[in-house]
Amino acid sequence: MSERAAALAHQFDDLGQQHQAASLGMWVFLATEIMFFGGLFAGYAVYRSAYSRAFAESSHHLDIILGGVNTAVLLCSSLTMALAVRSAQLNRRRAIVLFLIATMVLGAVFLGVKFVEYRHKYEERLIPGPGFHLEAPQAQHAQLFFSFYFVMTGMHALHMVIGVPMLGVMGWLAFRGRFSRHYYSPVEMAGLYWHFVDIVWVFLFPMLYLIDRAG
Numbered sequence: 001m002s003e004r005a006a007a008l009a010h011q012f013d014d015l016g017q018q019h020q021a022a023s024l025g026m027w028v029f030l031a032t033e034i035m036f037f038g039g040l041f042a043g044y045a046v047y048r049s050a051y052s053r054a055f056a057e058s059s060h061h062l063d064i065i066l067g068g069v070n071t072a073v074l075l076c077s078s079l080t081m082a083l084a085v086r087s088a089q090l091n092r093r094r095a096i097v098l099f100l101i102a103t104m105v106l107g108a109v110f111l112g113v114k115f116v117e118y119r120h121k122y123e124e125r126l127i128p129g130p131g132f133h134l135e136a137p138q139a140q141h142a143q144l145f146f147s148f149y150f151v152m153t154g155m156h157a158l159h160m161v162i163g164v165p166m167l168g169v170m171g172w173l174a175f176r177g178r179f180s181r182h183y184y185s186p187v188e189m190a191g192l193y194w195h196f197v198d199i200v201w202v203f204l205f206p207m208l209y210l211i212d213r214a215g
Helices: 003-007 015-050 052-059 064-089 093-123 139-175 185-210
Strands: none
Touching: 015 052, 015 139, 015 185, 052 139, 064 093, 064 139, 064 185, 093 139, 093 185, 139 185
16 A cells, blocks of 8 residues: 555545645634633733733743743744644654744643742742742732733643644654655644644743733
């Protein structure tokens, strides 16, 4: 059995049709993700407009250095993910595995830094709830800011937690020789997911960490 025949699912006529179906499915999924995060962004924008001073003061309690490091880490992971997809297109099995491992390591670094940030917020008693404490005139509105912060960055981190093992599966399949220049759709679809998660952070970082620091 040829590589093309082995990679072709029985419900498709050819690999081109199979690739188009996979791409369509992934883009539909990403569209639902855009609507989900778009709702969070819209809610944040509304409340930030209503309580701009409290949100501005609260953003200064975020660690811009750790946030900047995580931004650089994710941008590097997008590069290694793109290189993994390109390696799959060129049928370079070893390179696929190495670039996927590099992407996973960078993803794990991001999650580690985010855990450190969350721990700092716990120690500073900035976790929304009964134990929340902030010496500020608009502490109640500040708690709303941190509610958005933890929900939005937490959901983003959850997508990272899902993405890292997914890349591990892709790496294992690549190691087993399941991909070739004729069939690399799973790696490409995983890349689209990873790039989407990175893009979400590119919006989250300035919105939460930077936008209120100009003054």
